[in-house]
Amino acid sequence: NAGVTQTPKFQVLKTGQSMTLQCAQDMNHEYMSWYRQDPGMGLRLIHYSVGAGITDQGEVPNGYNVSRSTTEDFPLRLLSAAPSQTSVYFCASKREAVNYGYTFGSGTRLTVV
Amino acid sequence: GQQVMQIPQYQHVQEGEDFTTYCNSSTTLSNIQWYKQRPGGHPVFLIQLVKSGEVKKQKRLTFQFGEAKKNSSLHITATQTTDVGTYFCAGPYGGSQGNLIFGKGTKLSVKP
Numbered sequence: 001n002a003g004v005t006q007t008p009k010f011q012v013l014k015t016g017q018s019m020t021l022q023c024a025q026d027m028n029h030e031y032m033s034w035y036r037q038d039p040g041m042g043l044r045l046i047h048y049s050v051g052a053g054i055t056d057q058g059e060v061p062n063g064y065n066v067s068r069s070t071t072e073d074f075p076l077r078l079l080s081a082a083p084s085q086t087s088v089y090f091c092a093s094k095r096e097a098v099n100y101g102y103t104f105g106s107g108t109r110l111t112v113v
Numbered sequence: 114g115q116q117v118m119q120i121p122q123y124q125h126v127q128e129g130e131d132f133t134t135y136c137n138s139s140t141t142l143s144n145i146q147w148y149k150q151r152p153g154g155h156p157v158f159l160i161q162l163v164k165s166g167e168v169k170k171q172k173r174l175t176f177q178f179g180e181a182k183k184n185s186s187l188h189i190t191a192t193q194t195t196d197v198g199t200y201f202c203a204g205p206y207g208g209s210q211g212n213l214i215f216g217k218g219t220k221l222s223v224k225p
Contacts, residue, residue, distance in 0.1 A: 031211040040122075042201060042217035043156065050211040058212060059114075090155060094211075101146050101158025102213065 002026050004105035006091050012111045013081040021076040021108050023091030029103070030096040032074040033058070034066065036087040037107075043090065049074055050096075081112045115140050117204055119216035127224050132189040134219035136202035143205055145178055145185045146213065151198040192223050 007022045025032065033048040045058030047066040055066050063085060065077040074093075078085060088109050092102040116139040126132050136145065144163045148156040160169055162178035162185060169176045175188045189196055199220045203213040 033212050040217065043215040045206055045212055045214060048212035058206065099161055101161060104155040106155050
């Protein structure tokens with residue numbers, strides 16, 4: 001049981017490049033989310049999904065796309081990277097039941113130059 | 114828009130002192146969750162509070178949910194160096210149970 005797995009752990013992109021951050025969970029969790037963490041800003045919700053085929057926008061969705069074709073995978077796509085997207089990205093998942101918290105992956109540290 | 118605020122932003126304590134962080138929401142919350150993030154790590158779920166006025170304890174940690182369900186607190190008794198990290202509160206975003214809006218966190222440092 002690996003939990004939530006994020007790849008890559010580190011990435012450097014040039015402005016304008018695109019890439020996909022991978023997230024996979026093996027706990028059969030219905031809910032999955034993407035957060036970005038910037039110094040002094042806490043965790044801000046980018047996109048979330050309550051099940052396969054269902055996604056919605058969070059607090060800061062601009063510049064990012066997601067899809068949820070399977071329960072296990074929830075990739076985050078940066079369409080055209082900008083320096084403002086330099087951040088640590090966390091993927092998280094949880095069971096649908098109310099009394100469960102989110103399990104976070106170990107994060108992807110992204111730098112856009 | 115919906116906001117969750119935490120104070121203080123930083124807290125430095127001597128080992129053995131108590132520590133409290135406060136969380137306030139701009140909206141009434143159906144529940145509130147607390148997470149801890151160690152330096153360089155990822156957030157780890159600590160607890161969820163659901164009922165108005167609820168108090169829960171985990172060893173030296175005491176969590177409270179306000180009567181109006183708009184505020185919460187985390188109190189650590191007799192801090193230890195292992196308590197170092199950032200503590201976040203979080204509530205449902207937009208009324209959905211499936212995702213969370215986080216406060217900016219309180220960073221705790223403990224001097225041995």
